[in-house]
Amino acid sequence: MLGEPVPESPGLLDAWIADRYLTVFEESWRCYPDVQLCLETLKRLPRGPRLAVLTNGDPEQQRAKLARFGLLEYFEAVLTPTELGVAKPVAYAIACRWMRTDPAQAVNVGDMLESDVNAAALAGLTGIWLDRGVDFITGGPSPTADETVLRIERLTDLPDHLSRTNA
Secondary structure, eight states: OOSOOOOOSHHHHHHHIIIIIHHHHHHTOOOOTHHHHHHHHHHHSTTOOOOEEEOSSOHHHHHHHHHHTTOGGGOSEEEOHHHHSSOTTTHHHHHHHHTTOOGGGOEEEESOIIIIIIHHHHTTSEEEEEOOSBOTTTSSBOOOOOTTSEEESSGGGHHHHHHTSOO
16 A cells, blocks of 8 residues: 555564554545435434444544544444454344344344345344445455345435334
């Protein structure tokens, strides 16, 4: 990303990441234009859902990202392996306990078909795939999902999908 060699020694690597990489990485953060519109719509629903973020990312970094875009206020919790003691996919069931909700009443919306949608479904949640048209691991086109996967292309489509689930 910076066009620089990465130091091999652990001590130098930590300093390089802190001094060089993280600043550029954080400057590259972007927020999709449909995110806040979706959250505002969900907030206005008569029985709007309780919201949490579940991520395998660093808790401080994830909270900073949400705060930077004015999104932190929409969520009851930002749950990471630090809080839960486990990462995805095991974290789905633990997150439901943390939020005091039955997995059968919970929905997980994610942009990664296997680790966000299928893994959440295996834990008993309803998984909804936010298919942005790209595989975020490979950078190639989205994977193919079978017809049983609930799929949206924009977060603004989420409120309509929620009304069709039991969650």
